[in-house]
Amino acid sequence: MFERIKNDMIKAMKEKDKFKLSVIRMIKASIDKERIDKKIEITDEVVIDVLAKELKTREESKLEFSKAGRTDLVEDLDKEIEIIKEYLPEPLSESEINEIIENAMKEVEASTIRDMGKVMKIITPKIKGRCDMKEVSNKIKAKLS
Template identity: 50%
Template sequence: MSLLERLTDDMKQAMRDKDKEKLSVIRMVKAALQNEAIKLGHDLSDEEELTVLNRELKQRKDSLLEFENAGRSDLADKLKAEIEILMIYMPEQLTEEEVEEIVKQTISEIKASTKAEMGKVMGAIMPKVKGKADGTLVNRLVLKHLS
């Protein structure tokens, strides 16, 4: 079942359950996916769908941080709920230990040793963990192993 079909089924269920919050998030994600498909001019592949989902999740996480810093707990709570709903559609996340192992392996493959080579390492790692690990976690681990 594709992500769009799954979202449609969940949207129907949210309507039946009168779950306005979940319904709203699903509609936003569906709209983002459809807009991306129109922009690209073809149906989205699984990887492209994952990219859109990641973008939506990242926007909410960034906004959450801003709202928390501004002391807007009402908006922060709403975003936390939206993030939880979005996480349902993300692939299973890697643990920090699994990400660290991928980082070590990639660094040894590339034979990187200095922080100057960080861009090269990140460029090699991110496709391996796309959608399965947070970029800030990967960044932190790469810095740790290159210093």
């Protein structure tokens, strides 16, 4: 996945697409920073984590800018979000998320809210970067309550 990002950066340079190039450079810099900070190898999982963080940041900024009436910045963020989403895996549907939650709950025999940590531990590697973890957490809480 990191190779794809580097190749797309070269492609954007050749096409002289300055906006896309700047977004891809930002993604690459964030991935490199993560690698250096944590002293780890770059894997697809690391790339997905970084992309998910960047996406979340952009979406939060978009909300703030729209509240402030800065439509010009909202439009730019929309474009950035679309570019970032190109690299993330396909998002999970509601039914897929529910199925994964149900399977994990059966696997650890979860029955109370105390079992939530066990369920999250099983679910997180399967769905990270493919859906909002806060939403998943709320669904698990609702099922265990």
